[in-house]
Amino acid sequence: MSSNVRRTLGALATLALFVVALALAARVHLSLPAGRRAAADALEALISREIPGTMRIGAIDELRTDYVRARDVVFETPEGEEALRFRRIELDPDVRRFLREGAIATRSARIQGAVLRMIEREGEDGLGLERAFDDDDEGSGGEEQGRGVTLDLANVAFHDLDSEWRIGELPEMHLDDASGIARFYTDDQGQIAMRFDRIRGEARLPMDLRVDVERASGRIRTGWRQLGLFEMRLAVMGSEVDLDLHLVDGEGGVRPRVHSDTEPGSLAMLAMLGVELVTTVAGAPDAVQVDDDSAGPDEGAK
Known part of the structure; x- marks a missing residue:
């Protein structure tokens, strides 16, 4: 040789x-704790550069290439208001997608304890969740440039999720102890989107009214006129009610509309709370449909 x-x-x-x-x-x-804190700081800076709001990580308790466990992951609006919190989250990262695409992606994840605040403040444009993830200056059409980082947290099993809903002049409502499957991702237009399936929980309404959510699925997409769409089955005073809940973001702010083929009398409680009811009984027109160009693409699960 x-x-x-x-x-x-x-x-x-x-x-x-x-x-x-x-x-x-x-x-x-x-x-080591110092290394995990450094990784958390780097991830906070990376994500916060990509959204109008900010992300904070309370602590990363375990960090490996194939497993991450963190606490108190919070997304805030530009005004500093908390919009979404994960009290405890475990991730199984998709390392190959990160190396191939630069995507922050998971094969699966588990969330134990979360808080979602769907709040519309007077004088502010959109819900807090929208303000945290969507920049209105970029427009709501399909011509904007995609964000620099692709997010795809898939197969997220969540438990003990509490949500607070304060929209316009409607009374405050809550969904407590919800569980189900979710996906948090960047859609084809560079907007943050969320899909939910197999949701169960208890809706808490004014006057201490409580409604069991037996089954629900749907999506939330920031940056589109039709912000949210949920199909659900409720147990209302001993009767089962199937309905679609639309969150439509228009000039007057975000407004909920309920679309159902149930007799209007069964939904009188929602009408009393100020929710717009649209039924298909006796061929009534479907008034909740929006134009395709303002609703955004109806992308499927990836």
């Missing part, structure tokens, strides 16, 4: 040892 070949092999062996040592050092560093 020539000396040149020996020197080349020696150099490659040295380089390989250096890479292994660097990987081991990084793994040891990330296993």
